[in-house]
Amino acid sequence: MPPPCSPLDGAPDTTPPAVTREGFRNAMARLGAAVNIVTTDGPGGRHGFTASAVCSVTDSPPTLLVCLNKGSSAAGPVHANGVVCINTLAAGHEPLSNLFGGRTPPEERFASGAWRVAATGAPMLVGAVVAFDCRIVRTVEVGTHNVLFCEVVGVAEGGSHESLIYYSRRYHTLSGPTDD
Ligand SMILES: NC(=O)C1=CN([C@@H]2O[C@H](COP(=O)(O)OP(=O)(O)OC[C@H]3O[C@@H](n4cnc5c(N)ncnc54)[C@H](O)[C@@H]3O)[C@@H](O)[C@H]2O)C=CC1
Ligand SMILES: Cc1cc2nc3c(=O)[nH]c(=O)nc-3n(C[C@H](O)[C@H](O)[C@H](O)COP(=O)(O)O)c2cc1C
Structure with a gap:
């Protein structure tokens, strides 16, 4: 007996998806996440985009993943540069998050904020809570996005203990302990 959701005899499956894109996004809006600006530079040019889809993978070797929409104007430069x-x-x-959140030409994005060049050549934001300088070691395509596996080759911890959080389609601030 076939599983209950399989199409019959090759006929197109017209069953609506159990979870729609809108339903998924509404559900995801309930997850709070740190906000990051992911930057790149190299032969493909300087670029950057705002990303909340960033996650720790393993500490050996230290690795993060970033989910990047294949349609983003940053996708070409990121893949060409590999960092x-x-x-x-x-x-x-x-304001910086919104600036890197789309529709602004890349060089205009970098006109705001203070940037220095990390060891890989990617722009590092002065004043970030923390910055991870990375080489992309693997890319996996999933639907609309590429999942970038990023090996961390350098870390810079900033002075701020107040993190920007995106939750319920709005920005919030989360305060951590300060150094004594
Ligand atoms: N993972 C991603 O690609 C994300 C993209 N965005 C972009 O920023 C815009 C503003 O975000 P919201 O105000 O939260 O509006 P929204 O209602 O479109 O998104 C709600 C939540 O759904 C998730 N999401 C949104 N677009 C997604 C996508 N294409 N793929 C996977 N997950 C996605 C995110 O967790 C987001 O916070 C969105 O329309 C989207 O284009 C925002 C957050 C994550
Ligand atoms: C708060 C916030 C979080 C976002 N997170 C992601 C993300 O994780 N991955 C992604 O591909 N785009 C994300 N985006 C959207 C990109 O920042 C935006 O699409 C990107 O800058 C490309 O736009 P462009 O094609 O105009 O350059 C996010 C936007 C905002 C405002």
Whole structure:
């Protein structure tokens, strides 16, 4: 007996998906996440985009993943350069997050904020809570996105203890302990 959801005899499956894109996004809006600006530079040019889909994979070797929409204007430069710097935003970085969140030409994005060049050549944001300088070691295509596996080759911890959080389609600030 076939499983209950399989199409019959090769006929097109017209069953609506159990979870729609809108339903998925509404559900995802309930997950709070740190906001990052993922930057790149190299032969493909300087670029950067705002990303909340960033996650730790393993500490051996230290690896993060980033989900990048294949339709983003940053996708070509990221793949050509093979390096990224993941800059985790602090309180007060909302305008920068919106600037890197789309529709602005890449060089205009970097006109705001103070940037230095990390060891890989990717731009590192002065004032980030933390910045991870990375080489992309693997890319896996899933639906609309590429999952970038990024080996961390350098870390810079900033002075801010107030992290920018995206939750319920709005920005929030999360305060951590300060150094004594
Ligand atoms: N993973 C991604 O690609 C994300 C993309 N965005 C982009 O920023 C815009 C503004 O975000 P919201 O105000 O939260 O509006 P929204 O209602 O479109 O998204 C709600 C939540 O769904 C998830 N999401 C949104 N677009 C997605 C995508 N294409 N693939 C996978 N997950 C996605 C994210 O967790 C997001 O916070 C979105 O329309 C989207 O284009 C935002 C967050 C994550
Ligand atoms: C808060 C926030 C989080 C986002 N997270 C992601 C993400 O994780 N992955 C992604 O591909 N795009 C994400 N985006 C959308 C990209 O930042 C945006 O599409 C990107 O800058 C490309 O736009 P462009 O094609 O105009 O350059 C996010 C946007 C915002 C405002």
